[in-house]
Amino acid sequence: MATGFLTIDLDALARNWKALDRASAADVQTAAVVKAEGYGLGIGPVARTLARAGARHFFVAVAEEGAAIRETLGRGPDIYVFSGHMAGDTDMINDLDLIPMLNSVDQLTRHLEALPAQPFGIQLDTGMNRLGMERAEWQAVAEIALTAGPRLIMSHLASADDPADPLNAQQLAAFVEMTQGCGVPRSLASTGGILMGKDYHFDVTRPGIGLYGGRPFEEADPVAHLDIPVIQTRDIDPGEVVGYGGTWTAPAQCRIATVAAGYADGLTRHLSNKGHLFHDGAPCPIVGRVSMDLIGVDISHLTSEPRTLQMLGTDQSIDDVADAAGTIGYEILTSLGARYKRRYSGAGA
């Protein structure tokens, strides 16, 4: 078979959730962010595993994703929608019991008019300027909103991956100031916020990337393992080139493996002549341009002929690949291709 094997370790996912849960006090609820198909790893198995690990609160980007989780998990868990209550979402929110995080006065009005009895939350902007009500907007409607009884008030940190960034403390101060004494459960921390300590925890934390094995949760266990079959190997002479455009020239006699994945599988073309695949712990450099379905790899130093080379796993994290490609682990995960043969391992499989 000439497709990569993507193994998703559900036990590692559960361990990562439990570790992040232990990082906050017992009375802090640890939720799980499962937007974009559980960061690309498959919404059904991911949501089931996290629910079994103990998660009772799930966050998604859009109502459609919330609907998928409700189908998977049934009634019970709280499902919050970051994009709030958009035109056209009303039936889904109502029928599937989703909790929209209302981002504007328009959304608040829409929700209270269309579904006055349906739970909602409020998202505040504390400096990221992406989603949520600004301070003045919130002041104008806070009384109406609080009277209607929101389930949660949240905001999002723009630099949680960098604890040294003063923006974190500024956002924390703004959040405290905007929500002091509101009597509603509050949430500010994503993965990075959890690691910054209890001032950032409030009542509910919202880890995403750390669950899936990514920075800044350095102790995370890897969840995605990607092995790519070698289709062909060849010996080339010094001066010969590899791949489109001939961008890599062999400095000496070399042995080249061609593996069965490329940019159409989410292995971005920015990995051309950068980064590595691994064989039994030995790094093997990517040589030449990444093609749509194929990548050239220098295996001259290997003593045996590999049948597969590993892109993700214990030797190389999503962040290692991201660093080589000039992106972030989130993008590597959510780009993992549809062609891979996916296998789920662990108790939730």
Ligand SMILES: *Cc1c(COP(=O)(O)O)cnc(C)c1O
């Ligand atoms: C994606 C997201 C999270 C999770 O962030 P991670 O950095 O993946 O832990 C939390 N809150 C909001 C609003 C998000 O968009």
